[in-house]
Amino acid sequence: MDIIESSKRLAAYTAVDNHVKPEHKVIGIGSGSTVPYVVERIVQQGAEANKGRVFIPTGFQSKELIVSSGLGLGDVDQYPTIDVTLDGADEVDSQLNCVKGGGACHLREKVLAEAARTFILVADYRKNVQYLGTNFLQGVPIEVVPFAYAKVLQNLHHVLGSPKATLRMAVKKAGPVVSDNGNFIIDAPFDREKMIDPFTIMAQIKMLTGVVEVGLFCRMAKAAYFGNEDGTVTVRWDDGKIDQVAAPV
Ligand SMILES: O=C[C@H](O)[C@H](O)[C@H](O)COP(=O)(O)O
CATH class of the missing domain: 3.30.70.260 (ACT domain)
Known part of the structure; x- marks a missing residue:
């Protein structure tokens, strides 16, 4: 696995371990290439943990991901309150504002972010910037x-x-x-x-x-997880706190 893929996986696994808890029954699943690692880690929590849980997709891709992983599927019109939504980002600034929609999914993504009690971003180190528009130049x-x-x-x-x-x-x-x-x-x-x-x-x-x-999500996230090249994860919180944590086992 190359360094970017392993950084995405690090971020996703750490975020799931910290934010997808047994009491969470309605879970929003975002779109993009990082989110499959979120679902992978959730599946690793086991059949018992996932029994009775409902997963809400942000589009065609995440719907397929939920179904093919054998998880329960729901929609936001049935579940307008979501315990936690985890999603990728194209870029995240130091205030936790982010650009999303590189995969054209940002309408449903923003609805699921807004519906969530907790909205968490997962990304590799390239997305961690001070100002939006630094590395993601397409607009x-x-x-x-x-x-x-x-x-x-x-x-x-x-x-x-x-x-x-x-x-x-x-x-x-x-x-x-x-x-x-x-x-x-x-x-x-x-x-x-x-x-x-x-x-x-x-x-x-x-x-x-x-x-x-x-596709600008302004101060919606509780935290953003960035997998780093050295195998650590940087966590930026909405109160400005920054943690540097070791990779999960
Ligand atoms: O429309 C797509 C979404 O906003 C994605 O979450 C975003 O593009 C990040 O995707 P990736 O994890 O592939 O970088």
């Missing part, structure tokens, strides 16, 4: 209703200061990426000045009619 993912995409792009280019905002195009399919909700995705890069204050730019984007959700 802020924005889900838009299809008929409004050109208008929203125009707003982003000329009003909100993202001249390079583009419609995300599919690979191995002609045309745009279509989200699990049937919408399009715009990626809008902003300069450092704007990304220093992600809440303001998030609110401005959200106000554009046609925008369904913005």
